[in-house]
Amino acid sequence: MTDPLIKIEDLSIGFTAKGGRQAPILRGVSLELCAGETIGIVGESGSGKSTVALAMMGYLKSGLSVFRGSAVFDGHNMFALSEKERARLRGSSIALIPQNAGQALTPTLKIGQQIDEALQLHTDLGRADRETRTVELLEKVRLPSPEEMATRYPHELSGGQQQRAAVAIALAGNAKALLLDEPTTGLDVTTQAHILEFLRHLAQDLGVAMVYVSHDLGVIARVADRVAVMYAGQLVEEGLTRDVLNVPHHPYTRGLLASIPRLGEPGIPSSMPGVPPAVGSELTACAFADRCAQVREACRKGVPDLVDLGTSRSRCLFSNEPAAAQTTALREPEIRNDMALSLDNVAISYSQPGLLDRLLNRPTKTPTVDRASFTLQKGETLGLVGESGSGKSTILRAIAGLVSPRAGSITLNDGESLTAPVSRRDRETLRKVQMIFQNADASLNPRQTIAEILSAPLQLYFGLKGQAARDKAKTLLEAVRLPERYLDRFPGQLSGGEKQRVGVARAFAANPEVTLCDEVTSALDVSVQAAALSLLTRLQKENGSSYIFVSHDLAVVRAVSDRVAVLYQGRICEVGPSAQVYAPPYHPYTKTLMGAVLEPDPDTAPVLLADDMTEQAPPASGCPFQRRCPRRLGDICDSTLPPARQLGLGHVIHCHIPEEELDGDALRVAQSQDLLPTG
């Protein structure tokens, strides 16, 4: 083994708490990274994964200081250098690729100018040389027509292209190591899969080392040679990705893997009870002891050491013991043969045709959502999946009455129309439809206590006030398994998972018939997500509410849905029982989406079909998926609306390809295969 490029030894970083106590965020982390190697750092929020990655660049977030240990990069002791020397190394030898490239690029400068800026800073090339180098860099990150790309502004690029441009800027200084902090979080699965393939190839071609920080084990499995699992500021397990994911030794790693929903398995994954120790708290026992199913007396006697097990290192006293069986809880939905909600040919458009357009008889813009029809039975969960911009949230907003459909009808079971906006619905109709929002942080008013938040619907729908409302709020908190003392807390004092529980409790305060779940778990850690999913399932059983569950995560939708509708650019491509939608034959778009899903399985790889491209307005005629479809038939796709093919009971695929020719191939291939399409 050659000398490591990055070597972190016994590194402890933290802040000084009130009273002068040293509160550690990182607790004695040791890690090595060789040139050309990729390490994935994984953990929940607050586990210290970003802190350890930034420390490799010699960077500390403000307020933090190094208590102990060192970080050596390419022979430089990063924390012993002066700020000026560190700044010189950053960017030229080690570069950071930010989480959100769209925000990290300057909107008023062309891509070429931004790369040129980095070149001026890190190299002494002349103007002409820099221009050639800019094009080379854009070629290297596989952006199509690099000369032309250099003259574009960031907003003219798709999300995936922006991320590539950010990589090109990072590469301008000939970095030996790239630091990637959740670079694909928030991107669509298809874009994410493309970016990851690109990064893998980049690392191989250029021999750069990569530090990849992510909460997503599926992503790590795809890009990293080695994986480091962080928990409560400690390294709890580390080793080759294949070894760690196939045979996890630490109970936390096992729990993490078990809490990830899989495409192939219906049912709610098992969740880990409890919460990690508070950031900066004193550790006197195994940090995971309180949440561990296999905890013993010895675990509470002291902090366990990282034990070398040959293939990997694990911080558990009982690493070699067989794991307890992890189970997924199968949902047992109680679907009644009674309609809860139906959408009939709904079209939604955000822009109204102006007066001038009407006078000049200009063609109206294609609506955001068109011909959306589906039904929802009582007690049933319908999943809506699709990429961003597929109109899945727009449909929810129309059902909630926040936007009005331009055509079609939305009706509740008793024939009550939901086509009218919120302002024209009566209170009883409003009560029947409730929404749970994606981001509990934003959907709970930061200036209201939990009691006030839960009282609002109670007062509005049931006229409950004062003590009566408070008592009811208490039972609602109990239903979502939160203690009564939370009533007088503010949302800021709750963890992410707890906030989402309050959001769920607020929706159920109305005792709704239809609950609209808009990406409710996408902001949560996987272990918390599993708990939130089982909470929703339990509440559905208790209240008999029907769910419409919107998510970009196909595995999550698979876990909770009875039926699934796949949307592309506001048009339904396929709808049917989940077992059928998630099995061949597939609609070409369904296959594209599912193929791009990353699973924490180091032996298989996703299948990349459609190109990653800039989103355009939906086509005026023909199949919505015509531009990206890997199985395009020809002109018929552009001109004629695809027929609705009945494949089974309630299973409809909108495609020109005849049923028997629809794809039945496997979704995943062996890891070794080269997947990256050229260009």
Next chain:
Amino acid sequence: MLNLLQTTVSKPSGAIGLGLTVLHVLIALLAPVIAPYDPTMQNADAILLAPNAEHWMGTDSLGRDVFSRVVHGGRLAISVTFAAAVIATLWGGFAGIFFGAVGGRVDEYSMRIVDAFLSMPWLLFLLLIISIGGAGPATIIPTLGFFYGVAILRVVRGAAMQVATRDYVTAARARGENIWPIISREMFPNLSDILLVEGAMRWSWMLLAFSSLSFLGFGATPPTPDWGLMVAQQRSLISTAPWAVFWPCFALSTLIIGINLLADAIGKALGLDRATAIAV
């Protein structure tokens, strides 16, 4: 609240701002006790005396004690402008949140009217109103309150538009809440910070405006001791008796600087950036 105060004074600029503002308000309240002479008493034997042991800031052209006049000089200005600032914050804040919450055409059309008001040379307009309605506080307070309220409206409306797009407001709308609970329960608590800072800032601007009015002869009327008026009356003697002009200017500037620093520090303590909060 106590916490906010602690954070505000933790920086020197906040402490200085709070100190200056409180000092000026105290002086104005206790003026009759502090002032050694009657501020309107003329003394023909002590005309234009330079600062000395008896008259710390000298005397003016009518032999009045400048120190006593400076001490009294803020009373009218501070009380009139404070009342106007409260009115401006209340109506501007309310209307701003309302238009931000309602949005759409109502907001669009109202903002054009606001634009029209903002583009008026307000000082001339003020003079016109005062020349019709008379120069008493009964005219000046509502007029200042209205004009500065328009500016506050504009700023608060901008902030309210942002709050109106937050999910908790969307949640309330989806729930079917009326506009009033949305404004009072969901939006106002998240905008009160901006209102506080805006109100304080406008107060300092109004002080300057009121003093300008007095200087022009439309604010305080002689013989009332007032900083603006004092400067106006003594300005021809600035080369021979600079103290009669300097001290009222000094008092006015320190108060305005104090309020500005204080508003800035409160804004920072609340996590607001004035550069982004103030759009007008």
